[in-house]
Amino acid sequence: MSQDFDMVVIGAGPGGHAAAEEAARLGARAAIVEKDKWGGTCTHLGCIPTKALLACSRRYAEIGKLKRLGISISGTTLDFPAMKRHQGQMVKISALGTQKSLDAAGVVRLEGEGRILSPEDVEVISAKGTMERLRTKNIVIAWGSEPSAIPGIEMSHRITNSNGFLALQELPTSVIIVGGGAIGVEFANFLAELGKRVAIVELLDQILPYEDMDAADFLSRELKKLGIEIYTSVRVISLEEKEGKVHLKGARGDETIDLRGEFSIICTGRRPFLDREELDRLGIRYSPGGISVDSRQRTSLENIFAIGDVTGGMLLAHRASAQGRALANYLFGDGTFFYSENAVPTVVYTHPGVARIGMTERQAVEKGIDFEIRRIEYGANIVARSELRGNGFVKALFSEGKIIGVTIAGDDAGELISSMSLAVASGIDRKEMRNWILPHPSLSELLKL
Numbered sequence: 001m002s003q004d005f006d007m008v009v010i011g012a013g014p015g016g017h018a019a020a021e022e023a024a025r026l027g028a029r030a031a032i033v034e035k036d037k038w039g040g041t042c043t044h045l046g047c048i049p050t051k052a053l054l055a056c057s058r059r060y061a062e063i064g065k066l067k068r069l070g071i072s073i074s075g076t077t078l079d080f081p082a083m084k085r086h087q088g089q090m091v092k093i094s095a096l097g098t099q100k101s102l103d104a105a106g107v108v109r110l111e112g113e114g115r116i117l118s119p120e121d122v123e124v125i126s127a128k129g130t131m132e133r134l135r136t137k138n139i140v141i142a143w144g145s146e147p148s149a150i151p152g153i154e155m156s157h158r159i160t161n162s163n164g165f166l167a168l169q170e171l172p173t174s175v176i177i178v179g180g181g182a183i184g185v186e187f188a189n190f191l192a193e194l195g196k197r198v199a200i201v202e203l204l205d206q207i208l209p210y211e212d213m214d215a216a217d218f219l220s221r222e223l224k225k226l227g228i229e230i231y232t233s234v235r236v237i238s239l240e241e242k243e244g245k246v247h248l249k250g251a252r253g254d255e256t257i258d259l260r261g262e263f264s265i266i267c268t269g270r271r272p273f274l275d276r277e278e279l280d281r282l283g284i285r286y287s288p289g290g291i292s293v294d295s296r297q298r299t300s301l302e303n304i305f306a307i308g309d310v311t312g313g314m315l316l317a318h319r320a321s322a323q324g325r326a327l328a329n330y331l332f333g334d335g336t337f338f339y340s341e342n343a344v345p346t347v348v349y350t351h352p353g354v355a356r357i358g359m360t361e362r363q364a365v366e367k368g369i370d371f372e373i374r375r376i377e378y379g380a381n382i383v384a385r386s387e388l389r390g391n392g393f394v395k396a397l398f399s400e401g402k403i404i405g406v407t408i409a410g411d412d413a414g415e416l417i418s419s420m421s422l423a424v425a426s427g428i429d430r431k432e433m434r435n436w437i438l439p440h441p442s443l444s445e446l447l448k449l
Contacts, residue, residue: 003108004135005031007331008122010114011142013040015308015320017098019140022328024105031134032107033114033124039098041144041270041309042317044091045163050186051349052090053166056083057193058351065388078194080171087166110134116141116282119303138303138331141291142320145270145309150178150236153266158241161266162187171196172263176248178236180207182348184267185223189350192226199229199259201250206232208348212360212407214395219354219409222391231257239264272310287312295338297327319344343425347414352392355417358405358424364397371399374449378410383443396420396449402427403449412443419447 007023009016012034020032037044063076102109112126122134147161155161162183175191177184180202188198200207200223206216207223207230220230234250234257241247246264250257272290285292285300290312297305305327308320322339329337348354364371378384378392392410396403406420423433430449438444 003031003132005029005108006136007031007138007140007328008033008114008134008136009140009142010116010122011040011144011308011310012038012098012102012109013142013144013308013320014042014317015324016040016140016142017102018321018324019142019307019328020107020324021102021105022325023332024102024107026328026332028328028332030107031110031136032102033110033112033122033134035113036111036127037095039091039095040142043094043098045166047317048090048094049087049166050162050183050190052087053083053190054186054349054351056086057190061193061351068388080194081169084169116278116304119282119301138305140297140324140327141299141304141306141310142308142324143273143275143310145315146273147266148268148271150239150266150268153236153239155266156241158244158246158262159239159264159266165263165265172261173197174261174263175199176201176239176246176259176261176264177267178239178248178264179267179269180204180230180232181209181267181269182346183269184265185219185348185350187265187267188223188228189226192223192228193351197227197261199231199261201234201236201248201257201259202230202232203235204232208354210360211346211348211354211356212395212409213362214393215354215356215407215409218391218393219348219350219352222352223350231259270309270315272312272315274310296330297323297339313341314344314346316344316346340425343421345417345421347417349414352390352410353413354407354409355413356405356407357417357421358403359397360405360407361395361397364399364405369399369404371397371404373397376446376449378446381443381446382441384411384446386441389443394446394449398430401429401431403430403433408446416444416447419444 006028007030009020009032012032020030023030110124112124115123124132174197177188177200180200188200192198208216234252237249239248246261248259279286291306293306293311297307299306307323309315326337326339345357374396376394389411395407397405403423408416
C-alpha cells in the first residue's frame, strides 16, 4: 500500500524538521521519515547535550565568584551523575518537542529507514522489517553529518570522538583534545571548569581557525586562565592507548610534543553523512564535501533536494533550519524567502563565548575590501562590570558606511549577536544604526557602534 505526498523528507534533524513543518503549514501534504533520533544530531549528539553540560559547569565555576557579591557558600560538591541526568532530560525534552511540533503542523511522521527508489518514490523500512511505499512530488535529503576521523588513529575506549565522550558516565581526570574548533574548545571549557586537566592540540596557528584572530587570541587567554594547555601549529604523529592511558606525539616545526592523559577526544569537526551507494544509483552529484545543490537546494535531479549538514559548508543547526524553511517557501509559498550564507551567525558556547556574523577582519583583507573597525570593550559597560561578566569586546567592520561583519567575544556573545545578524543581513547603514535606542543600563549598550 502506498501514500501520496507533496513532499517527503528523509531525516528529522533541524533542517528536515523545518522543511516538513513549514511545508505543512503552507498547505502541502508532507511526510518525514526518521530512523531513530527525532531532532537529529543537534538534539542527541550536538547542540543540546553539550549546552546542558556547559550550563552545569558554568554554575559550578561561578560559585567561586559569589564572595565578591557578598555571598559565601561552603561544602560545594560535584555530582556528575546528576549532570548526566540533566543532559538526558534536555535531550528527551528536545526530541519530544520536535515530534509534537511536527504533529501540530499536520506532518505525517514515519519511523524507519528511508530509501529513495526514484525521484517520485521513497521506501520506508521499519525496525521490524515492514515496508511502506511513499509516492511524492518532491524528496528532501536531510541525512545530517557524522564526526570526522583522523587517518591512522585507531579509536578505542579511551580515544573517542564527541559522540563517545557524551556517552561517558564518569569524568576522566585528564583529557587531550585533538582539534581546537568550536567542539574542541567547548569540551575543554566544560572539563576545566570542573577542575579536570585539559590540553588542546590544534593543527593550525590558532584555535577557532576560521574566526576573528582577536577573538581567538582572547578566548585562548581565557581558557589558559582555567588551566587549559593549548598547543597550536602541531601535527599529530601518533595517538595511542597504552596501559590505561593515552599517549600523543606531535611535531611543531623541529619541536616534539609529548602528551599523556587518561582520555583523548578527537574534535576535528564533522563531515556530511553520505550514502554513496544510493547517491551513485540515483545519479546525484556529490563530493566528499557534500551533496551539490543550487541556490534553491535542488540537487542534480529535478525533484530531489538536499538541506543541512549533508550539503557541506557550515554545519550548523540554524543554517539547516533556514535552508529547510526557504525550500518549503519556494515549493509551496510565494518564493520570496531566500537562504543566504552571509546571514548565518556562528556561536562558540564557551565561558566567555565567541559569536560572529559576516566577515572577519582577515576575510575582508583577503578580499581587498576597504573597511574601518569600530571596537567597544566590555569594561566600558556598567552591566558587564556590575555582574562580573569579565573581559570581552564587540568588533564591527564597516565598508562604505555599511556594516559587513561583527565579532563579539565575551559573556552572552551568542545572545548579543542576534540583532547584529539582522543588521549585517540587511546591510544596514551606520547612520541608521545610530538611530537605535538601547535600554540603559544593559549589556546591549555594547552595540552602540
